[in-house]
Amino acid sequence: MASLEKVLKIKISALTSSFRYPFVMIGRLPTYVMPPPATIYGNLCGVLGEWFDPSGLEFAYTFSHRGIGEDVELAHVLEVSTGKKDKKLGNLPKNVEGSLNPQKRQFLLKPNMTLYLRGPHHLLEHLKAGFLSPRFAYLLGRSQDLATCHSVEYIELFESNRAFFSHTLLPWRLRQYVLVGEPVHMPMVINYHKMREPAFERYLQITDKALRIFGEGLEEDIISRSEFNNLLIDKTEKKTFLGRELYRGLWFHPIKGIDQNV
Structure with missing residues (x-):
């Protein structure tokens, strides 16, 4: 196995997290089961x-x-009022009026994330210092989802033709080559110069059922090896499948900023 450059590995946990699914606006507010790429950039900005x-x-x-819970939250819906004087307000003009809109919101229980970052060394050093002493309260989701950073360290990755992938995102183009996973449409970047307009990308989501690549063509979860010959693996994490040990595979995605073209 050939050793590659070092990457930053960060272990994080929280009591709850929620990554709102943007295509449902009323009734129930579901959550993604893992953070979108746009959330990762926001996460790093909060650290710095x-x-x-x-x-x-x-x-x-x-x-x-460890599961998906549901809670009821109240949205305060405001609209412009008549501007006429209101006796209940001491004859002050009533400029706005509102109502309460209860909605069910999903959240994830006791999430754990291991984040790997690779890129320019000076930027990794800046982020390492940020995770050890974050500028703002560290969050994993919304403002109430306070999180803990347990460790920040450099590790070496290796190349291999054998690995397993689980609880992670893969690029959508791999869908035609693998037998597990499900499609998910996630925001890749948020344009804060354009009223927080999101740009979406399709990904392949691997959850509990692992994608196993044994490198032998037998009993594995791929139908073509064309995309899986030089896999990046973390040799500090391994599991046994069908009596054979596999190291955790990692697939890196580019991080887009608010000033970068999509």
């Missing part, structure tokens, strides 16, 4: 306390949770 240029920076992760 500023927007930054992520050129050359890539991420891979594993993300798991």
